[in-house]
């Protein structure tokens with residue numbers, strides 16, 4: 035991975051890199067899951083493939099104990115990371131673009147709830163993908179400012195809580211969209 039942009043917000047490094055999220059060596063990576071929590075394609079599939087069956091076993095336990103009807107959009111849960119370099123996986127469900135007028139608020143909630151969970155667990159380094167911008171069809175130019183603003187709001191509210199929040203973006207176009215959004219991120 036090569037770092038391509040960075041800001042400091044609330045004493046935390048906010049960095050953008052192009053690469054494979056499953057290789058990020060951080061306290062937690064964030065999975066763009068679906069409500070079933072039973073895996074899928076995209077980054078969800080990559081995490082389960084590389085992380086192994088322990089992740090799915092944790093997800094099934096969460097479904098049985100806490101979320102029998104599935105994880106609602108915008109919520110976040112924590113599991114083991116299995117064989118991955120990361121210590122944990124935070125699974126969150128992004129909104130499907132165009133289906134729900136609440137999509138911008140729900141996309142922001144994915145990021146805010148994932149970081150609130152990381153804070154509760156004392157996780158200091160967290161890596162996100164571009165949630166909802168793949169199968170769920172969210173235009174990345176619209177998703178990037180929502181994601182970054184939600185994260186900056188959390189970091190400003192909790193100075194010193196985290197050392198790094200990183201976006202690991204799979205392709206150059208997604209990286210460019212996030213870099214443009216980071217450049218215009220209002221200084222809180």
Ligand code: APR
Pocket residue numbers: 053054055056066067068073074075076077078079080128163164165166167168169170171172202203204205208
């Ligand atoms: N590392 C980083 N980013 C990745 C990786 C990876 N290994 N694989 C895919 N991506 C990127 C995609 O290119 C896209 O930019 O993650 C972003 C999110 O795309 P999806 O994984 O399709 O997630 P999303 O759009 O939120 O759709 C979620 O897709 O995989 C299923 O089970 C998942 O039903 C859920 C839906």
